[in-house]
Amino acid sequence: MSKGTREITISPTTRIEGHGKVTITLDAEGNVDDAYFYATEIRGFDIFLMGMEAARLPFIISRICGVCSTAHVIASVKAIENAYQTQITETAEKLRELLLMGQIINNHALAFFFLTLPDFYYTSEEDPRKRNVFQIMREKPEIGKKAITLRNFGARIFEVIGKREVHIVSVIPGGLITPLKPHERESLLRLSESACTIAHEATALGKELFERNWQDFRKAGTCKTHYMALTQDNAMEFYDGNIRVVDPDGITQTEFTPEEFMKHVQEKTSPWTYAKFAYLRSEKLQKTVFQVGPTARMNTNTKATTEDANKELQEFKKKFGSPAHATLLFDYARMIDLLYACERTRQLLEDETLTRTDTRLKTMPRSGSGIGVVEAPRGTLVHRYAFTETGLLKAMKLIIPTQINNAAINLNVKDAAVQFIHRGEIKPGLLNRIEMVVRAYDPCIKCATRQEGDSLKIEIRDSRGRLIETSGGSIFKA
Amino acid sequence: MDLKEIPEVDLAIVEGGIRTEADEDLIRQTRAKSKLLVALGMCATHGGVTSLGNLKSVKKLLEKEYSLLKGTKLPELTDLMYPICNFVDVDYYIPGCPPMPLLIVHTLKAIANNKIPERHTSVVCIECRRKIIPKKLDRLYGIYEKEADPDLCLVSQGFVCLGSVTREGCGAPCPRAGFTCFGCRGPADSLLYRERDCYTLLVNVISSRTGIPEMTVKKELYRNPFIFHTFIFSRLERTKERERVI
Numbered sequence: 001m002s003k004g005t006r007e008i009t010i011s012p013t014t015r016i017e018g019h020g021k022v023t024i025t026l027d028a029e030g031n032v033d034d035a036y037f038y039a040t041e042i043r044g045f046d047i048f049l050m051g052m053e054a055a056r057l058p059f060i061i062s063r064i065c066g067v068c069s070t071a072h073v074i075a076s077v078k079a080i081e082n083a084y085q086t087q088i089t090e091t092a093e094k095l096r097e098l099l100l101m102g103q104i105i106n107n108h109a110l111a112f113f114f115l116t117l118p119d120f121y122y123t124s125e126e127d128p129r130k131r132n133v134f135q136i137m138r139e140k141p142e143i144g145k146k147a148i149t150l151r152n153f154g155a156r157i158f159e160v161i162g163k164r165e166v167h168i169v170s171v172i173p174g175g176l177i178t179p180l181k182p183h184e185r186e187s188l189l190r191l192s193e194s195a196c197t198i199a200h201e202a203t204a205l206g207k208e209l210f211e212r213n214w215q216d217f218r219k220a221g222t223c224k225t226h227y228m229a230l231t232q233d234n235a236m237e238f239y240d241g242n243i244r245v246v247d248p249d250g251i252t253q254t255e256f257t258p259e260e261f262m263k264h265v266q267e268k269t270s271p272w273t274y275a276k277f278a279y280l281r282s283e284k285l286q287k288t289v290f291q292v293g294p295t296a297r298m299n300t301n302t303k304a305t306t307e308d309a310n311k312e313l314q315e316f317k318k319k320f321g322s323p324a325h326a327t328l329l330f331d332y333a334r335m336i337d338l339l340y341a342c343e344r345t346r347q348l349l350e351d352e353t354l355t356r357t358d359t360r361l362k363t364m365p366r367s368g369s370g371i372g373v374v375e376a377p378r379g380t381l382v383h384r385y386a387f388t389e390t391g392l393l394k395a396m397k398l399i400i401p402t403q404i405n406n407a408a409i410n411l412n413v414k415d416a417a418v419q420f421i422h423r424g425e426i427k428p429g430l431l432n433r434i435e436m437v438v439r440a441y442d443p444c445i446k447c448a449t450r451q452e453g454d455s456l457k458i459e460i461r462d463s464r465g466r467l468i469e470t471s472g473g474s475i476f477k478a
Numbered sequence: 479m480d481l482k483e484i485p486e487v488d489l490a491i492v493e494g495g496i497r498t499e500a501d502e503d504l505i506r507q508t509r510a511k512s513k514l515l516v517a518l519g520m521c522a523t524h525g526g527v528t529s530l531g532n533l534k535s536v537k538k539l540l541e542k543e544y545s546l547l548k549g550t551k552l553p554e555l556t557d558l559m560y561p562i563c564n565f566v567d568v569d570y571y572i573p574g575c576p577p578m579p580l581l582i583v584h585t586l587k588a589i590a591n592n593k594i595p596e597r598h599t600s601v602v603c604i605e606c607r608r609k610i611i612p613k614k615l616d617r618l619y620g621i622y623e624k625e626a627d628p629d630l631c632l633v634s635q636g637f638v639c640l641g642s643v644t645r646e647g648c649g650a651p652c653p654r655a656g657f658t659c660f661g662c663r664g665p666a667d668s669l670l671y672r673e674r675d676c677y678t679l680l681v682n683v684i685s686s687r688t689g690i691p692e693m694t695v696k697k698e699l700y701r702n703p704f705i706f707h708t709f710i711f712s713r714l715e716r717t718k719e720r721e722r723v724i
Contacts, residue, residue: 043497043559048530052704055621059660060708063527066576163655166576167662170655172622177656360625 024417030424035414054391070103071376075383080173083370091356092175097239104341106154107377113147120209153195175360192346199342203335221415222325224248226290229300238375250323258373278404289407292379294333299323309340330440365391402443489514495521496560500553509566520575529559571723575662598647599667606650614689634687642683661709670720
């Protein structure tokens with residue numbers, strides 16, 4: 001950077017989970033030099049959980065994040081079972097998958113209706129006071145009703161099977177404490193019918209708005225990277241299966257079992273953010289940036305096992321190519337996830353063996369290490385633990401989707417900034433456009449830092465790091 | 479709303495506690511601009527899981543992987559994790575991890591109607607339908623060490639259930655599902671007196687319901703810092719604020 005440069009800050013970034021901030025540095029000519037998206041807090045879960053007994057771990061670790069608590073619980077018990085070398089029953093596996101589908105429905109309904117829909121629905125130039133889901137509900141009450149019905153369905157799955165709406169307690173190492181009762185299965189099945197209908201309508205609405213804005217959206221940037229997701233016989237999978245990595249041309253580079261995960265991925269910290277980064281590593285792929293999440297799930301798989309989700313997936317691939325790279329496609333792909341999750345939920349609930357009572361096996365503490373991998377709403381989530389022989393936590397490593405996407409988010413933010421800032425002049429709508437790119441990843445900073453803190457910020461700094469402006473709206477006065 | 483600054487409001491609901499200097503700033507601003515301030519969730523009301531970080535020093539939290547962070551522009555961490563009442567006056571506390579939706583609705587409705595929200599002062603045991611029958615056991619059991627009897631009090635079965643010291647209001651979903659209460663509503667009113675000792679009380683309860691000598695129970699409980707520190711012992715100004723906890 002040269003002398004006399006300045007820095008733009010967006011803070012807090014609104015409508016994301018957790019507390020983040022964007023800083024853009026400008027060079028002497030007033031053009032974009034660099035851009036960062038970063039987390040401003042840390043809680044230290046990795047440190048203070050040391051010494052905790054394995055049995056207590058899953059439901060305390062779920063407190064990393066209220067939004068994806070169920071995904072964390074499932075990854076956590078899978079890691080513990082892996083360390084204890086326990087194979088749980090088929091009934092327990094199915095119930096856990098159902099819980100995970102509830103997680104996807106609950107989160108994606110939130111992400112679509114509450115966080116991203118306002119961006120699709122109103123233009124970037126719209127008054128920020130109007131750009132929220134409550135305004136949409138005022139104008140179109142039926143959309144609000146659907147949003148809430150769908151989210152409630154996810155919460156209902158947690159309540160019935162997980163025994164609590166947030167931070168479920170029924171999933172334990174060895175299976176589930178309580179089996180599903182026949183009448184509970186039937187009532188969930190009935191609800192799943194209407195959830196499928198709403199997911200269809202939401203997909204149609206999402207697609208319509210997306211197509212209307214596509215010319216504009218595609219300008220928001222593309223990020224050609226590697227992609228990673230779970231896969232089961234080339235089909236989308238959330239609960240089980242292998243991990244597949246495809247390159248920017250869509251060619252499978254490597255496929256491995258969860259046990260091998262840490263051989264392929266490395267973590268890194270940076271001095272300017274409390275969130276960590278994750279890169280691919282192997283002989284071929286040195287420090288390679290990769291992405292996980294909805295688009296990655298579309299890019300690494302060729303099909304979906306449920307009918308309508310598969311149709312949408314094929315249409316997606318036809319329209320945007322495979323792999324698809326445009327950042328805002330995350331929002332589109334998320335709808336396919338949602339549809340799949342609803343259909344898969346119905347499929348699982350139709351199975352009467354789901355109410356069998358063999359949900360629990362006894363586990364014994366033992367020393368060793370284990371790894372648990374699931375597809376969380378934002379992408380591949382990995383928990384790895386090592387235990388002492390009495391079952392106390394000795395070492396822990398978590399690889400969180402937002403941590404993986406961190407590098408790509410940063411590249412994207414820079415890209416968007418370059419488009420909107422020329423010679424020190426900032427075009428209107430920059431703020432929201434950058435937030436949209438960030439929001440496309442639906443990043444969960446709380447997870448990436450295991451932290452809890454403030455929200456998104458834009459700052460303008462000079463080349464020596466001195467703060468010139470902080471915004472909100474004030475950047476437009478710059 | 480997509481606003482970047484805190485506007486003047488009638489009611490502010492705050493989640494999360496104070497871990498950085500920037501948070502401290504933000505909570506003071508929020509207090510100044512709102513007529514009523516409600517702390518929602520354990521982190522804001524008592525410190526919660528995040529306050530487990532207080533078992534370690536800030537240096538320790540950062541040293542392993544963030545040693546490079548020195549001299550950066552990130553907000554400095556405070557010495558400890560604090561609930562918001564350490565910095566500002568709080569009008570109502572809704573503890574819980576997570577806080578129960580019904581409690582939120584009731585509190586907000588009461589506030590909207592200018593009434594004082596209904597409080598929950600007793601312990602989880604009164605909402606749990608399990609029968610308390612004293613037993614003779616030879617030791618305590620881990621959370622999943624054996625399958626729980628569906629009707630009998632979990633403590634009588636040798637599990638360390640915190641229902642007898644934890645604030646009611648949740649409807650006891652965990653013990654109903656066969657899982658021990660781990661105190662996510664924080665200490666009940668009676669424990670928010672300076673002289674009351676949570677440990678002694680629970681040791682008493684467990685010992686009388688299981689027939690295990692108090693010394694043995696005490697040893698077991700002291701061995702595991704996570705039993706209490708996760709929720710029950712997190713910070714809340716004990717005597718002053720009691721009557722505002724919902």
